Amino acid sequence: MTEQSVIEPYRIAGSAPDLRKSWTEARASRSLILTVGAWIVALVASVPLFSVLYMLIVQGGSRLSLDLLTELPPAGFELGGGFGNAIVGTLVMVAIAAVVSIPVGILAATYLAELSPESKLASAARFLAKVLTGFPSILAGVFVYAILVLAMGTYSAWAGGISLAVLMLPTVVLTAEEAMKTVPRRMKDAALGMGCTRTQMIWKIVLPTALPGILTGVILGVARVAGESAPLLFTALFSNYWLHSLSEPTASLSILIYNFSSMPFDNQIELAWAASLILVLIVLVFNVLSRVVGRSRI
Amino acid sequence: MAANAFEGAAPRGAITQPPSSNEYLTDRGFRLLTVCGASLIILLVGYILWKIGGQALPAIYRYHLGFLISTNWNVADQNFGILPEIWGTLYSSILALVIGGFFGLTVAIFLTQDFLPLRLALVFRTIIEMLAAIPSVVFGLWGIFVVIPAIRPIANWLYDILGWIPFFGSSLSGPGLLPAALVLAIMILPTVAAISQDALNLVPYRTKEAAYGLGTTRWEAILKVMVPTAAGGIASAMVLGFGRALGETMALAMLIGNSNQISLSLFAPAQTLASLLASHFPEAGAIEVQALMYAALVLLAITLVVNMMGTAILTITQRRISGRS
Numbered sequence: 001m002t003e004q005s006v007i008e009p010y011r012i013a014g015s016a017p018d019l020r021k022s023w024t025e026a027r028a029s030r031s032l033i034l035t036v037g038a039w040i041v042a043l044v045a046s047v048p049l050f051s052v053l054y055m056l057i058v059q060g061g062s063r064l065s066l067d068l069l070t071e072l073p074p075a076g077f078e079l080g081g082g083f084g085n086a087i088v089g090t091l092v093m094v095a096i097a098a099v100v101s102i103p104v105g106i107l108a109a110t111y112l113a114e115l116s117p118e119s120k121l122a123s124a125a126r127f128l129a130k131v132l133t134g135f136p137s138i139l140a141g142v143f144v145y146a147i148l149v150l151a152m153g154t155y156s157a158w159a160g161g162i163s164l165a166v167l168m169l170p171t172v173v174l175t176a177e178e179a180m181k182t183v184p185r186r187m188k189d190a191a192l193g194m195g196c197t198r199t200q201m202i203w204k205i206v207l208p209t210a211l212p213g214i215l216t217g218v219i220l221g222v223a224r225v226a227g228e229s230a231p232l233l234f235t236a237l238f239s240n241y242w243l244h245s246l247s248e249p250t251a252s253l254s255i256l257i258y259n260f261s262s263m264p265f266d267n268q269i270e271l272a273w274a275a276s277l278i279l280v281l282i283v284l285v286f287n288v289l290s291r292v293v294g295r296s297r298i
Numbered sequence: 299m300a301a302n303a304f305e306g307a308a309p310r311g312a313i314t315q316p317p318s319s320n321e322y323l324t325d326r327g328f329r330l331l332t333v334c335g336a337s338l339i340i341l342l343v344g345y346i347l348w349k350i351g352g353q354a355l356p357a358i359y360r361y362h363l364g365f366l367i368s369t370n371w372n373v374a375d376q377n378f379g380i381l382p383e384i385w386g387t388l389y390s391s392i393l394a395l396v397i398g399g400f401f402g403l404t405v406a407i408f409l410t411q412d413f414l415p416l417r418l419a420l421v422f423r424t425i426i427e428m429l430a431a432i433p434s435v436v437f438g439l440w441g442i443f444v445v446i447p448a449i450r451p452i453a454n455w456l457y458d459i460l461g462w463i464p465f466f467g468s469s470l471s472g473p474g475l476l477p478a479a480l481v482l483a484i485m486i487l488p489t490v491a492a493i494s495q496d497a498l499n500l501v502p503y504r505t506k507e508a509a510y511g512l513g514t515t516r517w518e519a520i521l522k523v524m525v526p527t528a529a530g531g532i533a534s535a536m537v538l539g540f541g542r543a544l545g546e547t548m549a550l551a552m553l554i555g556n557s558n559q560i561s562l563s564l565f566a567p568a569q570t571l572a573s574l575l576a577s578h579f580p581e582a583g584a585i586e587v588q589a590l591m592y593a594a595l596v597l598l599a600i601t602l603v604v605n606m607m608g609t610a611i612l613t614i615t616q617r618r619i620s621g622r623s
Contacts, residue, residue: 136545227433
């Protein structure tokens with residue numbers, strides 16, 4: 001068949017066919033409608049965030065003052081008050097979680113990324129870490145209640161911190177592993193070729209090079225657990241007083257919000273909004289920090 | 299510990315030298331530590347199962363499987379069952395998955411298929427990611443003071459007009475299933491969107507080029523080529539989103555009304571496994587704690603199975619797609 005004979009029918013029709021789609025065609029107009037639909041869905045999907053932020057700023061912002069940070073939660077009909085003890089409690093428990101989960105997480109990640117990524121142990125650990133990221137946070141509370149609260153006989157900051165550590169661990173492991181995998185093979189081979197042991201190679205090449213990525217993961221983990229409340233419900237419980245010892249019930253911002261949200265007093269509701277604003281600010285600061293740190297990676 | 303195999307291996311006067319015995323031992327020690335770290339994850343999961351299972355054991359002996367189909371939660375009679383909670387958990391999660399899954403997938407398509415200039419897409423992605431950063435309690439508080447007042451008139455109007463349909467069979471007096479499911483949908487949206495985006499990004503660009511080359515419209519390319527190719531990843535996004543919805547606690551405890559009943563109505567208060575734990579655990583006595591541990595074990599089993607399924611689908615499809623391209 002020659003090229004001529006293919007083109008021939010159009011010649012007879014008088015002009016070349018218009019190959020561009022016209023939007024009046026059913027297929028094209030369907031596509032257009034779907035595009036408009038996607039825009040609407042995407043805009044609707046962003047409404048909740050702005051609504052939440054608006055409410056936080058209007059409701060929480062109106063109550064913002066220095067008293068919030070220095071005073072204790074008010075009882076029933078009292079006016080004023082603050083939640084200084086809850087901020088301290090949240091920070092202390094997040095710190096416990098970080099101190100416990102970061103070393104373990106990075107050691108595990110080193111094994112997964114560097115020492116034997118293909119081994120059975122590594123695949124099992126990696127799979128379970130991924131499964132743990134979707135682990136219901138309240139079950140971390142139930143677990144720590146069973147191992148710590150029952151054993152110690154009291155609710156405590158330790159128990160709260162450990163339950164947060166359980167939730168933080170998988171985030172640290174998986175992001176640190178990803179970060180270590182991005183270290184170029186050549187750098188590692190160069191170190192090994194110089195006669196480094198694997199340990200020296202990891203400490204002098206892999207960890208420093210992957211540090212920004214690892215930090216990103218750690219900070220993300222901190223941000224994730226700072227806002228958690230379900231695991232604290234029956235591990236740290238709540239307290240209306242300042243933190244004196246790590247072995248006693250401890251206040252946290254998220255539990256304060258939960259408790260106050262169901263109270264019939266305006267003062268407590270306002271405080272719940274103000275606490276939400278501060279909690280979201282803490283979480284967002286960590287989130288932004290992780291992005292800034294992550295951007296400086298190789 | 300094995301002896302240093304390199305001992306004395308260096309020729310005299312060499313610039314470089316093999317690791318000393320000390321370095322050799324440090325290396326061994328450190329590697330052992332990392333093995334411990336990795337094993338700890340596995341041990342942790344095992345310990346969680348063993349510990350919660352162990353605490354639930356007395357309740358399992360006492361109530362057997364009847365626990366799963368009984369509708370009572372009576373502390374005085376020590377008569378416990380979690381059928382309403384299982385019903386509420388599945389009902390709210392499925393509802394949330396339908397809404398959140400639809401929105402999440404659409405957002406993922408919107409962000410990956412060149413609807414927006416790159417810079418704007420990045421801003422939009424950040425907005426959706428920030429949604430994931432908002433703590434659950436804050437969503438609960440927002441739900442109480444924004445979502446419930448907003449949907450109450452619509453819900454009660456539907457009840458007045460279509461009350462004979464079981465889904466609208468009661469009025470919305472405050473907390474209820476629908477507000478809880480709506481907030482839940484918002485909370486799983488970022489999970490679904492993020493994993494679906496990764497799945498869509500994994501599809502090689504030439505696949506789409508080929509579709510366009512055949513003369514498809516944008517949406518024919520998306521719906522008939524891109525989405526089916528990324529189907530595995532999108533399926534795992536849905537499953538993992540579902541798993542997240544099943545285990546979500548605080549927002550539900552604040553919004554669902556914590557009422558021990560089974561109702562088809564979207565506006566009736568209900569109860570989920572997680573909210574049962576949150577609302578009953580702090581004040582529970584010894585016997586009730588055992589029953590709650592049994593409920594926790596059921597929740598653990600359901601979420602572990604769902605999450606393992608999601609993770610397995612994801613791992614397999616990622617391996618397949620990256621192997622193919």
